[in-house]
Amino acid sequence: MPKRNDLEQKALHFVMNTGYQGVLQSELWRELGASSREGSRVAIKLEEKGLIRREKELEGGRWTYRLFPKRMPANIETIVDCPCLMCQDNARCDPTTVISPKSCERLTEWIIGLDKPPEEPEV
């Protein structure tokens, strides 16, 4: 049986990689080879540390939890559509001038859009 800290690290790493989809607690423990009792303890510990979020979910007629990361891993694709990257005013943009990220509508709209989960591709 893996040590609890190892299990916490592995569980956190796994949950981080599930992104917005999250993972059912039972699937995670199966994947890590832990018992459900040990797994529940680790999930509660990670939640108490503020690293994951647990949401109750009915699965096959039984209540369980789906685990989500509180923070997503850094990824270059998260900024690939940032308007600043292709902006013709980029060189002149400065918080102390008229052209400023403080008042930029394009940047504000992009930031607001970051809060929404990505749309699933149509099949």
Ligand code: SF4
């Ligand atoms: S904040 Fe606005 S004006 Fe400044 S570089 Fe980004 S998109 Fe351009």
